[in-house]
Amino acid sequence: MMDVSTPLVPELLLRDARLLKRHQYGDPCAFEEIYSTFSGMVYNLALRLSGSREDAQDLTQEVFLRIFRGLGRFRGGSSLKTWIYRVSINHCRSRLGRRRLRLEPFEPSEPNCRPLADPCRGPEDQTLQNEAERTLIEALARVDAVYREALVLRDIEELSYEEIANVLRVRIGTVRSRIARGREQLRRLLERPR
């Protein structure tokens, strides 16, 4: 399937092509640039799909190893971003499989999270916020894996339906259906937490 969404942005195409050329010519800074551009995206995706920071770190390392080894074979049929999302999703699928997600104890003071909460909130408000976040992460972990992937790509990574279809290599109708079902499952889980 030809990716027709992101790669049509000429600046991104040009940046991808330059990075790939530099990597092919053995410029070590090219991969550094790829890492600094996409590591946040890969780590965040892995964290939300795995539910564990420890797993997310391992997954991120492995994904970049795959990218490093596979970059020479990337032919530009999609944008680099779409390709990296695809590599990440496929790797997370094969590593996490259908096993139940290993949720770790919730630590609201995680230093690597950019907080959405107002820093001027009082401690009670902050506690409620942390509790809500913990409930949400647990509920998301219990959503079926295929729906969770679509939900994370849409609502957390903010990809368009067309981009998600390209990443997952499915039709837009399937993306629409997975997102709707994922939202419905998440809503039910949040209404009736175990």
Add this chain to the structure above:
Amino acid sequence: MKHPHLSNDTLSAYLDGEVSPRVAQDVASHLFHCGFCVERLESLGKASKVLRALPRAEPPAALGQSVRQRMSTAEAQPGLFDRILEPLLALRLVSLPTPLGLGVAGLLMLVTLGYGMRIRSLSAAGAVAGVRPEAVESVGSAVTWMVLRSGDRIVDVYRIGAGG
């Protein structure tokens, strides 16, 4: 006239602005008189909103160093696929859409099939005396292999089962 309710797929896509202008107009006019669909739209919207409010995680700084270390190891030891593919690419065999390319692919397939038949015949012959059997599950291909070891040396390999 009574209108059928809107599907979750349509409501969810409408919420994301991922429907055509014509469908968006139809949905809007349906929602105008259907409280049931408005409620469902709101609950789908809540599920989306809470996810969007999750803090964005950033990778720990030490992770970059670990990745760099693994990269340098990877450069020194290319993967199995690379080790097989690179010489073929160098010989320009895999890029030839010619009878030669097809011939090479056919030859490789025959070799693979022949090896598989040998494994099956060994498997039918039963256990080998004096060696230690060890079951190994091949992750990804769902095939289980029996490795026969004598000390640290691998004596032979049997395919003992394949999953779905």
